[in-house]
Amino acid sequence: MPTQQLARLAGLLADPTRAAICLALLDGRAWTAGELAHHVGVVASTASEHLSRLVAGGLLVEERQGRHRYLRLAGPETAALIEDLATFAAKSGAAPAPRNLRGSIRRSAEAQARTCYDHLAGRLGVALADALLARGVVTDDAGLAVTAPGRAWLAGVGIDVDPQRRGSRPLVRSCLDWTERRPHLAGVLGAALRAHAMDTGWLEPVGTGRALRITPSGVGALHDLFGITLD
Amino acid sequence: MPTQQLARLAGLLADPTRAAICLALLDGRAWTAGELAHHVGVVASTASEHLSRLVAGGLLVEERQGRHRYLRLAGPETAALIEDLATFAAKSGAAPAPRNLRGSIRRSAEAQARTCYDHLAGRLGVALADALLARGVVTDDAGLAVTAPGRAWLAGVGIDVDPQRRGSRPLVRSCLDWTERRPHLAGVLGAALRAHAMDTGWLEPVGTGRALRITPSGVGALHDLFGITLD
DNA sequence: GCGACGGTTCGGCGTACGCCGAAGTATTCC
């Protein structure tokens, strides 16, 4: 009875509150139950029940730490499914003609580069993290940190990570990516990298989602500056 | 508010009856309202309401002819979405680990070859239809029909289309495919082709869906007998 | 220890929805 299974799965996303939760979790992070409740605008008890159903249904996984319950999507394929669904839903009513090619293009583009909150994820995000570590711009000796020469080098490229500008936010932070399952750079540096890449036109958004496309000039710059070549 | 749209779309598939309707329509054919009602086991009035909702939601399109209301999926992307969803739902609970590669493999495989009811669809189905027409095994002079030499040639290959075996079912019938939007061969010959391909090991099922994989021996046989090469 | 806090469970309320049968409308066949 695949029918029941399909209906069950769809039923998990058929409620606006649960849908909002899943969309929020598309950023790949693990949220606490309280954060999600506040974000979607329901009381904690209501959210708790929704979250239990989503976990029972296999869409979410939970991780209990002390008095917190962290929730994230069950895996990359779950994220992909929800994105596909949301994308399809968003353009219902629009011209359905040119969707065939678009779909696959966007899919592959998103695997290459996409935003995770305000920084870069996807294969580009991981590659950037690797490159900066390899070149000594960032060290991982006692927690992630930008080295002194690294700071100067970044300034030369045009990326400003003046420590005065960070509030309470860590300068460099690790963030686990969906498709790569490897950490990439978040924090102030991660955000600065993304902002610089967008400002200089190395990357441009494609569609309304979080997918990014590497422009021709971006291909050159990423190769020359960071030694990155994505096939 | 993409949240509402996602929930609306999911809500269309969240009901077992509607899910069953959509799964039935995955064969690409246009069903009448009555056929669907009987197939999913509800009374006509109930089905009518479900169908109206599915049409209003953009998942189905209708075509009125006389006192009949024909319904089919809105397009190839709709079929793909429902299949993705059903596939995902079917393996919820199984090991989610090796799904990354599998997913893309299956996707491309399904575009190449898949079953449509009991015959072959996808690019292989279309290519087979073309090949048989080009070789004079089948003609399209006055409706599709198997030629006399064609019948002998098929018998030599090992495909039995003895006219005594057909009941009221047409020997050859055209069927519009989703991904190719071109007719392929249904009817008794279509079913016989599929059965032969499975029996001889030219094709093998992949996963639980309708996707088929062309085996190495199948590649050779399809090339030698029908002159077919799929990239 | 004790309070504060995050999360869960439970009871109750209201709505939405799926189902059917009966009546109504349109089309086709004779």
Add this chain to the structure above:
DNA sequence: GGAATACTTCGGCGTACGCCGAACCGTCGC
């Protein structure tokens, strides 16, 4: 024209579900 057919609309029934507030339970900070 009249009967059979295909579908739709409507009314009514029952259930399922989403929401909240209140009470309860474990964890953390002092």
